[in-house]
Amino acid sequence: MDPDAVAxxxxxxxxxxxxxxxxxxxxxxxxxxxxxxxxxxIQGSPNIVAKLxxxxxxxxxxxxxxxxxxxxxxxxxxxxxxxGNLQLAGEQHALxxxxxxxxxxxxxxxxxxxNDIFRLNYA
Amino acid sequence: MHYVLYRExxxxxxxxxxxxxxxxxxxxxxxxxxxxxxxxxFVDHYYYLFDNDRSxxxxxxxxxxxxxxxxxxVQGVDEISxxxxxxxxxxxxxxxxxxxxxxxxxxxxxxxxVSGSLKLPGEEHQLxxxxxxxxxxxxxxxxxxxNDIFRLNYG
Numbered sequence: 001m002d003p004d005a006v007a008x009x010x011x012x013x014x015x016x017x018x019x020x021x022x023x024x025x026x027x028x029x030x031x032x033x034x035x036x037x038x039x040x041x042i043q044g045s046p047n048i049v050a051k052l053x054x055x056x057x058x059x060x061x062x063x064x065x066x067x068x069x070x071x072x073x074x075x076x077x078x079x080x081x082x083x084g085n086l087q088l089a090g091e092q093h094a095l096x097x098x099x100x101x102x103x104x105x106x107x108x109x110x111x112x113x114x115n116d117i118f119r120l121n122y123a
Numbered sequence: 124m125h126y127v128l129y130r131e132x133x134x135x136x137x138x139x140x141x142x143x144x145x146x147x148x149x150x151x152x153x154x155x156x157x158x159x160x161x162x163x164x165f166v167d168h169y170y171y172l173f174d175n176d177r178s179x180x181x182x183x184x185x186x187x188x189x190x191x192x193x194x195x196x197v198q199g200v201d202e203i204s205x206x207x208x209x210x211x212x213x214x215x216x217x218x219x220x221x222x223x224x225x226x227x228x229x230x231x232x233x234x235x236x237v238s239g240s241l242k243l244p245g246e247e248h249q250l251x252x253x254x255x256x257x258x259x260x261x262x263x264x265x266x267x268x269x270n271d272i273f274r275l276n277y278g
Contacts, residue, residue, distance in 0.1 A: 036223045036236075041155065070189045070196075070270045072257055075228065081191075081255050081272040096276060098253040100236050102227055117223045117236040121251060121276045 007069035007080045010103060010111060015062040022052045028113050035116040048116075059089040076105045077114070083121070096121040154226070162224025162235040165258060165266065170217040173207075180207055183268050185261070190271040203271075216242040218249070233258040233266070238276070251276040 017024050029035075029045035035052075036042075042051050064084040072079045080101040085094040102115035172179050181204040189196065190203045197206045219239040227234045235256040240249040257270035 034225045036225060039221070039223065041225075043151075066194070066274055068191045068194065068272045068274065070191060070272065072227070072270060073232070073259065077228070079255070079257060079270050079272070081253075081274065083253065083274055083276065098236075098238065098274070098276065100234065100255045100272075102234060102257075104228075115225045115227055115234050117225065117234065117255075119221055119223065119236065119238055119253070121238065121253065 003069055003071060003078060006111070007067055007078060010080060010101070011064060011067050011082055014101075015064065018052070019059075019061050022055075023049060025049060025052060029116075030112050030114075033113055033116065035118070037118045038120065057088045061087045063087070063094075072102060078103045078111070086120075158224045158226050158233055159222075161233060161258075161266075163222055165233075165235060165256070166219060166222050166237055169256070169268075170219065174214075174216050177207060178204075180204070184271075185267045185269070188268055188271070190273070192273045193275060212243050214244050218242065227257055231260045232269070241275075 014025070014028065017028075026045050026049045029048050031044050033045060033048060034041065034043050035048045037051060040051070042048050062084055064082060066081075066083045068081040070079050071077070080103060081098070082100070083096070083098045086097050087094040097118065097120050099116070099118045101113050103111040104114045106112055169180075169183065172183075181200050184190075184200050184203050186199050188200065188203060189198050190206060191197075192206055195206070197203050217239055218241075219237060221236075221238045223236040225234045226232070235258065237254045237256075239252060241252050242249050252273065252275050254271070254273045256268050258266040259269040261267045
């Protein structure tokens with residue numbers, strides 16, 4: 001399958017799930033997964049979901065500006081580099097962010113997130 | 124001298140068993156510290172070369188390396204070298220704001236995620252950017268950049 005298409009499909013799925021119900025992100029992560037969120041490091045799906053569901057806002061909407069992807073090596077992994085805006089309910093200005101994902105294939109023919117790094121982009 | 128210090132750091136981290144992080148018994152915090160230290164050393168070295176000796180940057184890439192620069196994809200040392208040499212500025216200065224690193228797999232690779240500013244001479248305002256690197260151990264006992272993605276962050 002075309003890597004660009006896979007990356008786009010993942011990004012759409014990830015952020016629509018995030019914006020609708022963050023708890024549903026759990027099956028995108030595994031025990032070995034790592035998230036660094038604004039410098040805070042978390043490992044493992046339950047801990048990652050706990051972090052994301054405890055972020056200090058109820059509703060949000062991601063709008064994506066750029067998606068870049070590259071294969072990461074012989075194991076079939078894929079790197080996805082995203083930039084966009086994050087609109088929080090009730091806030092006048094959207095936050096700008098960048099995020100990178102390292103996706104690894106699962107035996108079922110899908111992908112899970114092995115590495116996830118998120119940073120807000122301050123002006 | 125700067126380059127020598129970087130290579131010594133790389134050797135030290137590899138000697139300390141960075142490539143075996145998947146084995147049991149490895150303290151997670153210790154490994155995280157090693158990875159963060161290596162990420163910082165790489166970032167320091169990479170942008171030093173970029174700002175002071177850009178023609179030496181291709182030495183950090185291999186034939187399988189990929190660079191996506193503002194959406195433009197190139198592969199291999201020659202194409203990457205050409206892309207970096209043809210950027211429309213002779214001088215620049217990178218100022219780094221954040222560096223985040225994680226081990227990328229069970230084979231010793233490292234992901235490094237950087238944000239910062241790029242100053243160009245004669246330009247009043249700095250450009251803000253984000254960049255990610257995937258570093259992979261080389262057979263020579265060092266690391267090379269397997270993946271490199273660069274994006275400007277427009278205000």
